[in-house]
Amino acid sequence: xxxxxxxxxxALLSPASRVLVFxxxxxxxxxxxxxxxxxxxxxDLGYSSWYVGLIIGLRVLSQQGLFLVGGTLxxxxxxxxxILIGCLVRIAGFLLLAVSNDFSLIVFGAFLTGFAGALxxxxxQAYLSIEYPDHAERNRVFALQNLCTExxxxxxxxxxxxxxxxxxSAVGYCSAFLFSILFILQWYYLPKEQQHVQDAAPxxxxxxxxxxxxxxxxxxxxxxxxxxxxxxxxxYLSIPNEVKIQTGDPSYTTLVFLTSSIxxxxxxxxxxRWIEKHLGIAKGMGYxxxxxxxxxxxxxxxxxxxPAVSFILCASLLSIGSMMVYPLIGAHIPRYAGSNNIAxxxxxxxxxxGFFAFIGNWGAGWLLGLNGFSSIWLWVVFALLGIFSGLSLxxxxxxxxxxxxxxxxxx
Numbered sequence: 001x002x003x004x005x006x007x008x009x010x011a012l013l014s015p016a017s018r019v020l021v022f023x024x025x026x027x028x029x030x031x032x033x034x035x036x037x038x039x040x041x042x043x044d045l046g047y048s049s050w051y052v053g054l055i056i057g058l059r060v061l062s063q064q065g066l067f068l069v070g071g072t073l074x075x076x077x078x079x080x081x082x083i084l085i086g087c088l089v090r091i092a093g094f095l096l097l098a099v100s101n102d103f104s105l106i107v108f109g110a111f112l113t114g115f116a117g118a119l120x121x122x123x124x125q126a127y128l129s130i131e132y133p134d135h136a137e138r139n140r141v142f143a144l145q146n147l148c149t150e151x152x153x154x155x156x157x158x159x160x161x162x163x164x165x166x167x168x169s170a171v172g173y174c175s176a177f178l179f180s181i182l183f184i185l186q187w188y189y190l191p192k193e194q195q196h197v198q199d200a201a202p203x204x205x206x207x208x209x210x211x212x213x214x215x216x217x218x219x220x221x222x223x224x225x226x227x228x229x230x231x232x233x234x235x236y237l238s239i240p241n242e243v244k245i246q247t248g249d250p251s252y253t254t255l256v257f258l259t260s261s262i263x264x265x266x267x268x269x270x271x272x273r274w275i276e277k278h279l280g281i282a283k284g285m286g287y288x289x290x291x292x293x294x295x296x297x298x299x300x301x302x303x304x305x306x307p308a309v310s311f312i313l314c315a316s317l318l319s320i321g322s323m324m325v326y327p328l329i330g331a332h333i334p335r336y337a338g339s340n341n342i343a344x345x346x347x348x349x350x351x352x353x354g355f356f357a358f359i360g361n362w363g364a365g366w367l368l369g370l371n372g373f374s375s376i377w378l379w380v381v382f383a384l385l386g387i388f389s390g391l392s393l394x395x396x397x398x399x400x401x402x403x404x405x406x407x408x409x410x411x
Contacts, residue, residue, distance in 0.1 A: 010144070017141060019190045020128045023083075023182070024145045027120075028152025030178040031113075033160035034094060034171050038110075041168040045101055055110045062114030063121075064354025068209065070115075071122030071347025075340060079123035079193050080186065082343075086120030087183040091176045098172025122350065126343035127193050129334040136276065138334070142327040143272035150264030208341055212348050218336040221396055222349050225285075225329050227389035229353040230360030231292045231382060232322055235260065237361050238382075239314065241368050242299050242375060247307050255308060259315040264323060271323045281328055286394030288324025291317055293386015296379040321386075332397065 013021060042052045074082040089112050096109030128145065132138040163171045212218065235256065243252045275284035295317030301310045329349075337345040367373055 013141065013144075014131050015189075016191050016193070017128060017131050019186065020124055020131075021141070021145050021148055023124060023186075025148035025152040026178065026182055028149050029156045029159070030090075030094075030175045030182070031117075032153050032156030033163065033178070034097070034175045036157045037160055037164045037168060037171060038097070040164075041097075042106070044168075047103070051103070055107060058107060059110040059114040060354070060358075062111045063117040064114075064350060064357070066115055066118035067122055067350035067354070068344065068347035070118035070120070071126070071343035071345070071350075072208070072341075073119070074123035074126060074343035079127040079343065080190050082123040083120040083127075083190065084183060084186055086116045086118075086123075087179050087186060089119060090116030091179045091183070094172050094176035094179065098169045098176065118347075122343040122346040125330060125346045126334075129331070129342055130193065135281075135331065135335070138331040139276065139281070139328060140272065142331040143268055146323070146327045146330075147265065147268040150261055150268060154258075154261040154265060208344060209348070212341075212345060215336060217396070218345065221332070221336065221393070222352050224389050224392035224396065225325075225349070226353040226356040227289065227385050228292070228322070228325055228329065229357040231289075231296075231318070231386060233357045233361055234296070234364065234382065235315075235318070238296070238364050238368065238375075238378065239299070239311070243311060245375075246302070246310075252308060252311055256311050256315040259312055260319040260322075263316060263319040267320065268323050268327075271320065272327060275324060275328070281332065282394045282398040284324050285328050285332075285397055286390040288321045288328070289390035289393060290321070290387045292321030292325065293383045293389070295321060296382040299379055300376050 010018070010021075039052050039056060042055060047055075070082065070086075093109045093112030093114075093116060096105055096112065100106050100109060128141060129138060132141050159174075160171050163174055239256055240250075240253045243250070243256070275281070279287065295314050298313040298317060299310050301313065303309050330346075333345050333349055334342050364378060367378055368375065
């Protein structure tokens with residue numbers, strides 16, 4: 001990635017977009033300062049693996065499961081307001097995790113950290129999308145946002161590790177302090193979004209949710225795009241499990257995460273530029289999802305004396321496919337929404353994607369736990385999922401009209 005290219009893209013951003021893109025870095029920096037060390041902290045407090053899994057699972061569920069609620073609230077009360085409230089809720093969650101040893105308070109703190117993400121993430125995405133109605137420009141801005149996300153994910157655990165050597169409380173206090181600064185920055189520097197004129201009288205939220213579920217074109221896109229969540233979340237389950245089976249050395253898992261994050265920082269903008277110039281959105285989504293699925297086949301390649309090769313190859317292909325697909329999905333969703341409910345569409349996609357991720361992790365974990373099960377069959381399943389999802393996305397996006405499809409048939 002050339003620094004001049006990053007600076008050129010940054011210079012083209014509107015004032016609000018600069019704050020929102022910077023949020024992608026800073027929100028993930030603060031989050032990943034704490035999250036990787038939460039499980040170890042809970043074990044140090046004496047909680048069993050079952051309790052640790054319950055707490056971390058609740059955090060994921062409170063975020064993914066409530067995205068639709070957060071998105072709808074953003075559409076109703078304003079995106080800036082929900083971003084500010086989300087910052088305050090995450091500050092409270094981090095502080096509870098920093099000071100609490102009591103199980104109920106830890107559970108509440110974990111819930112708040114997840115719920116905060118459900119509040120500000122859909123509103124941040126919706127705000128960024130309305131700043132760039134032109135689809136090509138929106139693709140570039142979402143790619144820049146994804147780059148900043150990867151930088152935050154890469155640097156957050158490093159800073160968190162340094163603080164964790166002091167205490168977990170230091171991690172929690174510093175993460176809360178960072179979000180306090182971000183709250184102030186949002187308050188003063190994030191402009192209030194322009195209010196769109198209502199085309200009709202406001203509807204009850206459940207009526208809007210039902211209309212989204214009846215939006216055939218959008219739901220077909222969401223079901224195909226949510227396969228991304230199944231494949232990407234195997235970074236946290238199937239790949240570490242394979243590392244344990246093949247090597248028994250957890251340092252290879254760290255190598256996988258480093259490979260993914262470093263490639264994300266270095267290649268996100270060049271890959272997005274290459275797709276824009278040579279592939280187009282439909283092929284970019286289709287090839288990217290297929291590459292993600294087929295990346296797991298690399299885990300079946302074993303070179304004697306060089307166990308890291310298969311893991312690095314898998315992580316590299318998975319990261320490249322993710323960089324191709326993820327920004328395009330985020331930039332494409334507003335084409336199905338009206339001007340007054342963009343955050344709700346983002347929220348519904350994230351909810352369904354979270355459900356896919358849960359089912360994928362549960363199913364993969366169950367299969368990998370069966371006696372005598374060969375993991376090669378799971379890699380084949382992931383490859384087929386990626387290929388079929390890629391074909392579906394290619395066909396859908398290729399035939400999507402240039403104008404918004406928010407008025408598509410809702411029967």
